[in-house]
Amino acid sequence: xxxVDNTLFSRRRAERFAQLLDEANGARRHHVRSRVDGQLAPLxxxxxxxxVDPPAVEVDQDFRTGLRAMLxxxxxxxxxxxxxAAVSEPAATTTRGRLxxxxxxxRARARGAILVGIAAGAIAVSGISAAxxxxxxxxxxxxxxxxxxxxxxxxxxxxxxxxQLFLDFARTRLGEAAKLRGDRIGYSAVLDDMDADTRQGVRxxxxxxxxxxxxxxxDTLNAFVASQRRAVRGLLDGSxxxxxxxxxxxxxLLDDIRERSDGLRAAIACGLPAPTASDALGPAPSTCxxxx
Numbered sequence: 001x002x003x004v005d006n007t008l009f010s011r012r013r014a015e016r017f018a019q020l021l022d023e024a025n026g027a028r029r030h031h032v033r034s035r036v037d038g039q040l041a042p043l044x045x046x047x048x049x050x051x052v053d054p055p056a057v058e059v060d061q062d063f064r065t066g067l068r069a070m071l072x073x074x075x076x077x078x079x080x081x082x083x084x085a086a087v088s089e090p091a092a093t094t095t096r097g098r099l100x101x102x103x104x105x106x107r108a109r110a111r112g113a114i115l116v117g118i119a120a121g122a123i124a125v126s127g128i129s130a131a132x133x134x135x136x137x138x139x140x141x142x143x144x145x146x147x148x149x150x151x152x153x154x155x156x157x158x159x160x161x162x163x164q165l166f167l168d169f170a171r172t173r174l175g176e177a178a179k180l181r182g183d184r185i186g187y188s189a190v191l192d193d194m195d196a197d198t199r200q201g202v203r204x205x206x207x208x209x210x211x212x213x214x215x216x217x218x219d220t221l222n223a224f225v226a227s228q229r230r231a232v233r234g235l236l237d238g239s240x241x242x243x244x245x246x247x248x249x250x251x252x253l254l255d256d257i258r259e260r261s262d263g264l265r266a267a268i269a270c271g272l273p274a275p276t277a278s279d280a281l282g283p284a285p286s287t288c289x290x291x292x
Contacts, residue, residue: 016034016036136190137180152165160205163201163217164205164220167205171228174232181239181240194250198228202282203282210282215268218265225257235247266288
């Protein structure tokens with residue numbers, strides 16, 4: 001896939017983001033749906049939530065100054081706030097000439113929408129992230145915490161970045177589980193979410209390692225498994241029988257991930273072709289010739 005399609009702020013996605021923002025604010029809906037709508041939906045949802053219930057937070061003055069400088073630099077680089085030469089000149093008599101100013105205006109408007117989204121998102125994250133950081137399921141800010149995570153995924157530029165984010169979210173779910181011990185339903189549910197985030201991250205990182213025939217992503221996985229396993233084992237201390245049984249399932253998952261990582265590393269080292277079989281943890285490696 002071309003690099004421009006992997007960038008959230010490519011022209012096509014920027015223009016589509018501007019359309020979705022308009023639609024969210026009551027504008028006429030476009031009949032044609034885009035394949036990136038699902039990726040942009042979390043950002044639009046965050047924008048709607050912020051407009052309906054803006055956070056009452058104080059933004060650090062240094063952050064304001066830095067954000068303003070960033071936006072001004074971006075505006076200057078993108079040509080926002082200046083009149084394009086094509087617009088200032090008399091309109092051409094050809095169809096192409098008549099359409100050029102409108103197209104230029106749409107591009108400028110789309111870029112402006114992106115800048116507004118960046119500013120709103122940055123300001124929101126600076127205040128809300130601190131407020132919702134310690135939220136657990138059932139807290140008022142927990143939904144915002146998860147929405148922020150989805151927005152981070154939408155902003156990620158590669159599968160490796162998304163995989164690492166999912167592992168970060170799994171660590172976050174682990175912290176939430178530690179606060180919910182004794183709440184059988186809540187504890188089990190948050191561990192389910194933790195394991196789901198773990199599998200998502202593992203699948204993305206193992207796939208990247210196989211596609212590139214490079215074990216770097218597997219190093220990330222092994223480091224995650226080592227630290228996460230120690231932390232998950234800590235949940236066993238003083239837990240109830242039901243909680244211990246549920247925790248053991250998460251430990252078994254981590255063991256399976258380490259085994260998968262080691263198998264893929266060996267397959268890459270001996271030059272095996274990319275596996276065609278896969279499961280919830282990503283590609284399933286074949287055994288190297290001569291291996292016991």
